[in-house]
Amino acid sequence: MITIIGITLKGIFRDRVFQGIIALSVLFLFIPSAASLSMRQVTELSITLSLSLISFILLLLSVFLGATSLWRDMERRYTFSVLSLPIGRSSYLLGRFMGLTLFLILTSTFLGVLACVMIKVSSSIYPSDRPIVWSLLVLTLLFTTLKYILLVGVALLLSTVSTSFFLPIFGTICAFLASGVTQQVYEFVYSPSAEKLVSPLIKMLVTALYYFLPNLSGFDLKVNAIYGIPANFTGLGVTVAYFVAYTAILLGGAAILFNRREMK
Amino acid sequence: MNAIEIIGLCKNFTGKRMTKIEALKGLNLEVARGEVFGFLGPNGAGKSTTIKLLMGLLKPTTGLSRIMGVESSQTLSRTNVGFLPENPAFYDYLSAEEYIKFVGSQFGMEANLLATRTEEVLKRMDLWEARKRHMRGYSKGMVQRVGLAQTLVHDPDVYVLDEPMSGLDPIGRALVKDIILDLKKQGKCVFFSTHITDDVEKVCDRVGVINNGQLLVVDSVTNILQRGIEGYSVLTISPEGVQEENYVGKDELQFFIQRSLQNNQSIEKIESRSKDMEAFFLEIVAR
Numbered sequence: 001m002i003t004i005i006g007i008t009l010k011g012i013f014r015d016r017v018f019q020g021i022i023a024l025s026v027l028f029l030f031i032p033s034a035a036s037l038s039m040r041q042v043t044e045l046s047i048t049l050s051l052s053l054i055s056f057i058l059l060l061l062s063v064f065l066g067a068t069s070l071w072r073d074m075e076r077r078y079t080f081s082v083l084s085l086p087i088g089r090s091s092y093l094l095g096r097f098m099g100l101t102l103f104l105i106l107t108s109t110f111l112g113v114l115a116c117v118m119i120k121v122s123s124s125i126y127p128s129d130r131p132i133v134w135s136l137l138v139l140t141l142l143f144t145t146l147k148y149i150l151l152v153g154v155a156l157l158l159s160t161v162s163t164s165f166f167l168p169i170f171g172t173i174c175a176f177l178a179s180g181v182t183q184q185v186y187e188f189v190y191s192p193s194a195e196k197l198v199s200p201l202i203k204m205l206v207t208a209l210y211y212f213l214p215n216l217s218g219f220d221l222k223v224n225a226i227y228g229i230p231a232n233f234t235g236l237g238v239t240v241a242y243f244v245a246y247t248a249i250l251l252g253g254a255a256i257l258f259n260r261r262e263m264k
Numbered sequence: 265m266n267a268i269e270i271i272g273l274c275k276n277f278t279g280k281r282m283t284k285i286e287a288l289k290g291l292n293l294e295v296a297r298g299e300v301f302g303f304l305g306p307n308g309a310g311k312s313t314t315i316k317l318l319m320g321l322l323k324p325t326t327g328l329s330r331i332m333g334v335e336s337s338q339t340l341s342r343t344n345v346g347f348l349p350e351n352p353a354f355y356d357y358l359s360a361e362e363y364i365k366f367v368g369s370q371f372g373m374e375a376n377l378l379a380t381r382t383e384e385v386l387k388r389m390d391l392w393e394a395r396k397r398h399m400r401g402y403s404k405g406m407v408q409r410v411g412l413a414q415t416l417v418h419d420p421d422v423y424v425l426d427e428p429m430s431g432l433d434p435i436g437r438a439l440v441k442d443i444i445l446d447l448k449k450q451g452k453c454v455f456f457s458t459h460i461t462d463d464v465e466k467v468c469d470r471v472g473v474i475n476n477g478q479l480l481v482v483d484s485v486t487n488i489l490q491r492g493i494e495g496y497s498v499l500t501i502s503p504e505g506v507q508e509e510n511y512v513g514k515d516e517l518q519f520f521i522q523r524s525l526q527n528n529q530s531i532e533k534i535e536s537r538s539k540d541m542e543a544f545f546l547e548i549v550a551r
Contacts (some may be wrong), residue, residue: 007355014357014398042546074355080349081414084319085370086342263321264277 001095004087008099012065016118021107022091024057032122043132046122047226048114049138055144057111059176061104062148066155067168070258074098075165079263090255093156097251100152108145133228140225143236146243151176153250154214160257178207178209179216186210214246265333267422267453268295268318269499272327275313276475287313289477290327295470297421300448302464302485303457304545305474311457312350312383314474318455319347330500331422343371346415350426352407356400359485360391363399364417371418378417379533385413386446389439393461394530405445412440423447425456429463465489470542473548480548499533511537 003232012018028050035046070093073079083089116137123132136255154175158168189198189206224231275288288310295301305311316322318329320336334341354363361382368378386392389409399407408431415423428444429437444467447454458464464471465485473481496512498520512520517534524531539547 005368007358007366010362011355011357077349077351077353078355080316080321081347081352081354083321083409084342084345084347084349085367086339088339176550209536260323263316 001098003092004092004095005099005102006181008069008096009103012099012103016108017061017065017103021057021061021110025111025114027053028111028118031115031118035122036126038098042126043119043128043130044226045124046119047132047137048222050119051140051144051222051225054108054111054115054141058104058108058144058148061107062100062151063155063169063172063176065100065103066152067159067172068165069100070156070159071162071165071168073192074163074263078255083263089182089259093160093255093258096250097152097156100156101149103150104145105146108141112141120261133225136225136228136231137223139231139236140221143219143221147216148214148242150214150219150247150250153247153254157250157254157257160254160261175214176216179214182210182213182215183217204246216240218242265297266294266330267297267299267332268293268301268424268455269330269333270294270314270327273314273317273324273329273518274326275310275317275322276325287477288317288324291474291477291479293479295453297453298451300444300454300468301456302471303455303474304459304460304461304464304467304471305457306549309474310477311459311474312426313477314457315350315424315457318424319345331424333346338497344420344422346418346420346423348415348423348425348428348467350410351430352411354407354410354414356402357398359396359398360386360402360406360508361395363410364414367414368417371420373418377543381417381419385416388443389413392417395493405436407434408432409436412443416443419426421452423452423454424464425454426456428456429458437463452545461545465541473545475482475549477494485541488541489538493536493538495533495537497533497537498531500529500531503528507532 031046031049031053034049035042038045049054055114072080083092111188116134118134119137151172155168158171162168162171185206189203218235221231247252270291270293273288273291274286277285277287279285291310291314303311303314313322317324318331318336320339320341323337329336331341332344355366358366364382364385368381373381384394386395389412391406391409391413394402394406399410408428412425412428415425423550428440432440441463444456444531448467448469454467467530468485469482470482471488472481476502495513496517498510498512498517500508500510502508510520521531
C-alpha cells in the first residue's frame with residue numbers, strides 16, 4: 001500500500017497540480033491590500049479571505065483529484081496491469097485515498113503557512129484591537145483539511161460505481177453543497193414553527209438524508225478563528241469521531257463496491 | 265499440480281436491453297508446468313475474457329480457475345505470475361525503470377536484486393536508453409516492451425500473455441518469440457493468446473482453439489502439423505543428370521522411393537507438403 005501512496009503522490013506532482021496550487025497561491029499576495037478595503041476589520045478580513053481561499057483550493061483538489069484518480073486508472077486501463085499484481089483491491093483503494101489525503105495535508109500546510117504570513121503582514125500594517133489566536137487558526141485549518149479528506153472519500157466511493165467522471169465530480173459537488181445545509185434543514189423541520197408546515201413523510205425523508213449525507217457544518221471553525229472565540233472541545237471531539245466513523249463507512253463501502261467491480 | 269487449471273468456466277455479460285451475452289461457455293483446460301500453450305481464436309472469441317477471469321479481473325458466472333493451485337479470486341494466485349494485458353497501459357507519468365521497480369516491489373523483491381533484474385530486463389527489451397523517460401512519450405511498441413519487461417522482472421513460473429506480439433515491429437516480434445522459447449528452456453509455463461497462427465506454430469507445445477466462447481480443440485502442435493501432411497515433394501536426379509520434381513501422395517512415399525532406387529534415380533530432397541496451422545485454424549473455426 002505504501003508504494004501505491006508513493007505512486008499517487010508522484011502522479012499528482014508530475015501532473016503539475018502542485019505548480020497550479022503555487023500559481024493560485026499568488027492570490028494570497030493580494031490579501032493585505034484587499035483586507036485594507038475594510039476600514040476597521042483588516043485583520044479579521046484577512047483571516048476570512050485567507051481561510052476562504054484555502055477552503056476553495058482544497059475543495060477543487062478534493063473534487064477533481066478524488067473524483068478522477070480512480071476513474072482515470074480505469075478509463076486509461078491502468079487497473080488491468082496494477083490489479084493483476086498481487087495487490088488486493090482494498091489496499092489499492094486505500095493507497096489511493098492515503099496518497100490523496102497526504103497531498104491535501106501537504107497543500108493545506110503550505111497554504112496555511114502562506115496565509116499566516118499574509119495575516120501577520122495585514123495585522124502589522126493595521127493592528128487590530130483583538131489579538132490573533134494562532135492556535136485557533138491552526139485548529140480551523142486542521143478541521144478544514146479533515147472536511148476535504150472526508151469529501152475525497154465521497155468522491156472515491158462514487159468513482160467505484162461510475163463508468164464516467166460525471167457522477168464522481170458532480171455527485172461530490174452536490175454532496176458538498178448539501179452537506180452545508182443538512183444541519184439547518186434538519187433543525188428547521190423539527191422546529192416548532194415547522195410543526196404544521198412539514199408532513200411526517202417529509203420529516204422522515206429529511207431525517208434519512210440527514211444521516212445519509214455528510215454533515216460538514218461541524219468542521220467549520222472560521223468564526224472562532226476570525227473573532228478569537230474559544231473552541232468547544234467536546235464538540236470538536238464529536239466532529240473528529242464523526243469524521244473517523246463516516247470516512248470509515250465511505251471507504252468500507254467503496255472497498256466492497258470496488259471488489260465487486262468487473263474490469264471489462 | 266498443473267500451472268493453470270480452468271474448470272467449467274462460464275461468463276455471461278448483460279448487453280443492451282438486458283440481453284444475456286454468453287462470452288464463455290463451460291471452458292475446461294489444463295496447462296502443465298513448463299508448457300507453452302497457444303490460445304488461438306478470432307476476435308471476440310473469448311480469449312481475453314478467459315485471461316481476465318484467470319487473472320481475477322472478472323468474476324466467473326460459474327466455474328473456477330486456478331494458477332499454481334490457488335483460485336484466481338485470491339490475491340495469492342497472482343504471486344507467481346507475470347501478466348501482460350492486451351494493449352497494455354501503464355502509469356504514463358512514470359519512467360520504465362520506475363514502473364518496473366514498482367512491479368518488482370509488489371512481488372516483495374529485495375532492493376539489490378530488483379535493481380539488477382530491472383537492468384537486465386530493460387536491456388533485454390532494448391529499453392535501457394529510454395529507461396529514464398516518462399512513458400507518456402513512448403511509442404506503442406515501447407509500451408508493449410515495458411509490458412513484457414514487467415512480466416519478466418520477478419522471474420515467475422507462470423506467464424499469461426494477452427496478444428504479446430501486438431503492436432510490435434518484426435524485430436520486436438522475433439524478440440518476443442525468442443523470449444518465449446527461452447522461458448520454455450527454463451521450464452516456465454507460458455499461456456498466451458493470439459490470432460496469429462504463425463506465432464503458435466513456432467513456439468507452442470500445445471494449442472487450443474476457441475470460438476464463440478467454446479473451446480473447440482486442444483492438441484499438440486506436432487500432432488496438428490503431422491495430421492496436416494497431405495503429401496511430399498521429392499526431387500530426383502536420373503543417371504543422365506536430369507532433375508525432376510515429383511509430387512507424391514501421403515501413403516505412396518515408400519513405394520516411390522523404392523521405385524526411384526530401382527530406376528537408378530538418386531533422391532536429392534524430400535519435403536513434406538502439409539496444411540499449416542492457419543489452414544487448421546480456419547478449418548476448425550469454420551466448422
